[in-house]
Amino acid sequence: MGHPTRTRVGIVGAGPAGLLLARLLHLTGIDCVILERRDRTYVERRQRAGILEQSTVDALRSAGAADRLEREGTPHDGVELRFARRSLRLDFPSLTGGRRVWLYAQTELVKDLIALQQKEGPPLLFEARALAVEGNDGDRPLIRYAHAGREHTLVCDWVVGCDGYHGVTRHGMPEGVLRTYERGHPYSWFGILADAPPAYEELIYAHSERGFALASMRSAHVSRLYLQVPNGTDPEQWSDERVWNELDARLATRGGRRLHRGPITSKAVLPMRSSVTEPMAHGRIFLAGDAAHIVPPTGAKGLNLAAADAMVLGRAFAHLGATGSTELLDAYSDTCLRRVWRAEHFSNLMTSMLHLSPDQSEFDTRLQLSQLERLATSPHAAAELAANYAGLPVGGDAGGGGA
Ligand code: APR
Numbered sequence: 504m505g506h507p508t509r510t511r512v513g514i515v516g517a518g519p520a521g522l523l524l525a526r527l528l529h530l531t532g533i534d535c536v537i538l539e540r541r542d543r544t545y546v547e548r549r550q551r552a553g554i555l556e557q558s559t560v561d562a563l564r565s566a567g568a569a570d571r572l573e574r575e576g577t578p579h580d581g582v583e584l585r586f587a588r589r590s591l592r593l594d595f596p597s598l599t600g601g602r603r604v605w606l607y608a609q610t611e612l613v614k615d616l617i618a619l620q621q622k623e624g625p626p627l628l629f630e631a632r633a634l635a636v637e638g639n640d641g642d643r644p645l646i647r648y649a650h651a652g653r654e655h656t657l658v659c660d661w662v663v664g665c666d667g668y669h670g671v672t673r674h675g676m677p678e679g680v681l682r683t684y685e686r687g688h689p690y691s692w693f694g695i696l697a698d699a700p701p702a703y704e705e706l707i708y709a710h711s712e713r714g715f716a717l718a719s720m721r722s723a724h725v726s727r728l729y730l731q732v733p734n735g736t737d738p739e740q741w742s743d744e745r746v747w748n749e750l751d752a753r754l755a756t757r758g759g760r761r762l763h764r765g766p767i768t769s770k771a772v773l774p775m776r777s778s779v780t781e782p783m784a785h786g787r788i789f790l791a792g793d794a795a796h797i798v799p800p801t802g803a804k805g806l807n808l809a810a811a812d813a814m815v816l817g818r819a820f821a822h823l824g825a826t827g828s829t830e831l832l833d834a835y836s837d838t839c840l841r842r843v844w845r846a847e848h849f850s851n852l853m854t855s856m857l858h859l860s861p862d863q864s865e866f867d868t869r870l871q872l873s874q875l876e877r878l879a880t881s882p883h884a885a886a887e888l889a890a891n892y893a894g895l896p897v898g899g900d901a902g903g904g905g906a
């Protein structure tokens with residue numbers, strides 16, 4: 504492909520938000536171009552989360568992008584919470600009127616969307632780094648980008664920044680237009696991938712006096728596991744044996760089984776952040792996915808929020824194409840922010856309920872255990888958590904979360 508110079512919708516970033524949006528635009532015949540600063544191999548190998556809400560799966564189906572997900576993804580009807588050496592299973596279908604989630608790694612989803620895009624378009628340029636988005640206040644915003652050692656300009660009718668938290672689109676907005684609300688967290692996640700069969704069929708979120716742990720999986724042969732660690736932890740300081748011992752200690756129940764151990768193929772420490780930028784649009788420039796909001800990973804919402812933004816925006820552009828009306832585009836930010844804040848609240852609640860803060864008192868721990876106990880004894884409390892975890896349809900009231 505040469506260097507595109509003109510398009511209707513210019514998309515910065517080929518993560519799930521940019522790729523799904525491009526696919527939805529392509530299906531409605533709206534011309535777009537995606538610019539991605541990394542190469543294809545890098546984008547396809549990045550380790551990310553793996554839980555898809557029903558509404559994300561439905562969106563991928565309607566985008567014709569769910570073939571492999573249907574074959575290789577696994578529906579999960581619940582999760583387990585562990586605390587005080589006990590185990591509590593939350594059954595999503597019975598608590599939410601039939602909703603469930605799917606386990607399918609974000610990396611696999613990204614591969615599927617790129618494969619479709621390579622077959623059918625729209626144009627995607629790898630190793631094309633957006634340098635700046637300009638002309639925010641006029642009718643023709645443009646993206647200046649660098650590719651193959653030269654600078655180019657892509658003139659657009661609309662620009663969508665799907666370029667993550669550090670992206671240039673948000674940072675290039677005029678002073679005073681956007682406001683970012685943020686919260687840091689006094690701990691990080693240490694994530695590992697291991698060539699070992701998962702010991703459990705469902706995800707386990709564990710509260711323990713040693714800190715939080717999560718047991719997830721990627722396949723019948725690969726486990727994905729996380730430990731709460733102090734910020735600034737160096738993964739190289741953790742031998743494989745220490746990782747396994749710590750996971751076993753935190754995930755233990757009375758008489759429970761141990762994890763299956765195997766070679767650890769990846770170790771990484773992931774800092775946590777909560778952040779929301781308002782509004783998610785200014786003039787002809789929109790923000791979607793991590794470019795607009797970051798959630799702590801405890802609620803598994805990051806990918807689902809990115810997909811929900813892409814869906815809302817895809818519909819809004821389709822509406823513009825069909826009717827000439829910008830009504831849905833104008834409503835984009837408000838529509839998305841309702842869901843975003845619900846997910847922020849839920850993710851922060853899950854995080855604070857399950858992690859030990861560095862200055863945690865016995866009192867704090869008793870409060871956490873009381874909250875967990877409440878989930879075990881109150882169907883209403885359990886239903887509220889399940890509704891938030893499994894998510895609501897993306898639609899009229901996109902607020903999400905209330906059963
Ligand atoms: N020019 C071009 N591409 C860029 C630029 C730039 N200046 N800056 C960033 N990018 C690209 C990144 O290389 C990355 O591929 O934007 C993409 C952003 O993708 P993601 O980080 O995957 O973000 P998003 O699509 O919003 O998906 C959110 O990713 O971080 C996880 O937990 C999060 O699951 C959630 C999902």
Ligand code: PHB
Nearest residue numbers: 552553719800801802803
């Ligand atoms: C994962 O499988 O990587 C995963 C699952 C659930 C989470 C976070 C990450 O809440």
